[in-house]
Amino acid sequence: MQDPIYLKPETLDRALDYLTEYPQATLWAGGTDLIVHLEHKKLKVSGIIDLTSIPELRFIEDCGDKVRIGALTTIYEIQTSPVIKKEFAFLAQAALVLASWQIRTLATIGGNIVTAAPSAETGCPLILLDGNIIVQSKNGERKIPTNQFFKGPGKCDLAPGEIVKEIELEKLPHGYQTIYQKERLRRSMDIALANAACVLNLDGDKCQEVRIGLGAVAPVPMRAVKTEAVLNGQVMSDELVEKAAQTAASECKPITDIRATADYRRDLIYALVKRQLTALWKAGAE
Amino acid sequence: MKIPISLTVNGDKYDVMVSPLSKLVDVLRDDLLITGPKKGCAEGECGACTVIMDGKPVSSCLVLAPQADGKEITTIEGLEREDGTLDPIQEEFMNSAAIQCGYCSPGMMIMSKALLMVNPHPTEEEVRDALSGNLCRCTGYQQIVDAVMAAAEKERGGE
Numbered sequence: 322m323q324d325p326i327y328l329k330p331e332t333l334d335r336a337l338d339y340l341t342e343y344p345q346a347t348l349w350a351g352g353t354d355l356i357v358h359l360e361h362k363k364l365k366v367s368g369i370i371d372l373t374s375i376p377e378l379r380f381i382e383d384c385g386d387k388v389r390i391g392a393l394t395t396i397y398e399i400q401t402s403p404v405i406k407k408e409f410a411f412l413a414q415a416a417l418v419l420a421s422w423q424i425r426t427l428a429t430i431g432g433n434i435v436t437a438a439p440s441a442e443t444g445c446p447l448i449l450l451d452g453n454i455i456v457q458s459k460n461g462e463r464k465i466p467t468n469q470f471f472k473g474p475g476k477c478d479l480a481p482g483e484i485v486k487e488i489e490l491e492k493l494p495h496g497y498q499t500i501y502q503k504e505r506l507r508r509s510m511d512i513a514l515a516n517a518a519c520v521l522n523l524d525g526d527k528c529q530e531v532r533i534g535l536g537a538v539a540p541v542p543m544r545a546v547k548t549e550a551v552l553n554g555q556v557m558s559d560e561l562v563e564k565a566a567q568t569a570a571s572e573c574k575p576i577t578d579i580r581a582t583a584d585y586r587r588d589l590i591y592a593l594v595k596r597q598l599t600a601l602w603k604a605g606a607e
Numbered sequence: 608m609k610i611p612i613s614l615t616v617n618g619d620k621y622d623v624m625v626s627p628l629s630k631l632v633d634v635l636r637d638d639l640l641i642t643g644p645k646k647g648c649a650e651g652e653c654g655a656c657t658v659i660m661d662g663k664p665v666s667s668c669l670v671l672a673p674q675a676d677g678k679e680i681t682t683i684e685g686l687e688r689e690d691g692t693l694d695p696i697q698e699e700f701m702n703s704a705a706i707q708c709g710y711c712s713p714g715m716m717i718m719s720k721a722l723l724m725v726n727p728h729p730t731e732e733e734v735r736d737a738l739s740g741n742l743c744r745c746t747g748y749q750q751i752v753d754a755v756m757a758a759a760e761k762e763r764g765g766e
Contacts, residue, residue: 353666
């Protein structure tokens with residue numbers, strides 16, 4: 322087998338030049354998914370454009386009303402960033418339970434979203450936040466709202482010639498609480514059987530605004546709009562939480578696969594949504 | 608076409624020609640004959656190939672060899688101190704009988720080292736979380752956790 326070309330640009334401009342010159346080349350970020358596909362012979366590469374030496378793509382910046390995250394920021398950096406922990410606690414929680422520490426050191430947030438697994442750890446938090454995925458090509462920059470980026474299992478809104486540059490996220494208003502949880506069989510490394518994220522703003526016991534994201538139960542991380550409608554404007558109660566959890570279980574669209582049956586995944590969503598709403602409600606009431 | 612890389616392993620500098628798709632674990636084991644890191648699953652599941660790269664733990668089966676160019680790497684062979692004494696982690700793995708077949712031990716000890724580097728006083732829960740990406744098929748987990756707690760205690764005493 323002929324060895325592929327290996328290119329290691331140090332600027333985004335150079336990377337885009339290489340991509341124009343070698344349009345068939347594979348963009349390589351953390352590589353923790355790609356290298357496994359190589360090992361299993363599910364991926365053939367004619368060339369690699371290794372993005373990990375581009376410093377301008379690796380940063381977390383607090384810009385007042387928003388936070389910018391470079392696409393090559395590692396999951397470990399997300400997990401440990403004081404800015405992320407303060408502004409988007411649930412994104413840091415999601416990073417913390419992604420794969421293992423050895424993988425979080427390598428894996429990047431840009432890679433996690435481009436891989437577009439329905440169970441992607443960062444997916445649910447991102448679709449619940451107002452913000453954009455910013456991609457760059459030789460023709461300029463394009464902004465895609467975070468909730469429109471995922472298109473299907475392994476598919477995202479990234480055209481040939483484009484590279485994900487950064488994620489810009491609006492901060493949540495004061496008083497908004499967040500939570501992310503996943504259900505899995507092993508403490509580490511296991512991908513989620515189901516995961517969920519929730520953003521909740523309470524006024525006393527009244528639900529002013531809720532956002533609920535469900536993962537691994539639809540082709541893309543999905544927003545549970547019917548469940549949100551059950552809760553918005555209502556006074557929190559055990560009965561309301563129960564109704565919301567049942568609505569979430571019925572509106573998600575899971576499949577049966579090697580890891581779990583569709584019915585079991587619905588049960589997990591019921592449990593996750595109930596647990597999250599209860600946790601945020603009790604925490605908010607304190 | 609092979610490409611040249613330079614990397615530092617356990618303080619020694621190496622210049623090697625590597626294939627772009629070769630993996631760090633294979634370069635360490637086959638080219639440099641540093642066989643502490645074990646190639647267990649070759650897909651990042653088992654943690655047996657864990658090494659410390661630029662101060663952070665990585666699965667060396669998930670790193671392309673060219674990505675290790677210019678990096679500083681520590682394997683189990685590099686834990687021993689310059690005067691020949693063992694790292695407290697190595698001593699406590701022996702004292703706690705945390706080694707059965709030994710296959711996972713290099714990865715377990717390197718991961719423990721990576722933990723104690725950033726968190727010298729971990730709780731048992733934090734040790735279990737840090738080691739959750741390392742599999743021991745002899746299932747000697749309790750002794751391993753005991754060993755890491757004892758090593759942390761020992762280092763604390765030495766401060």
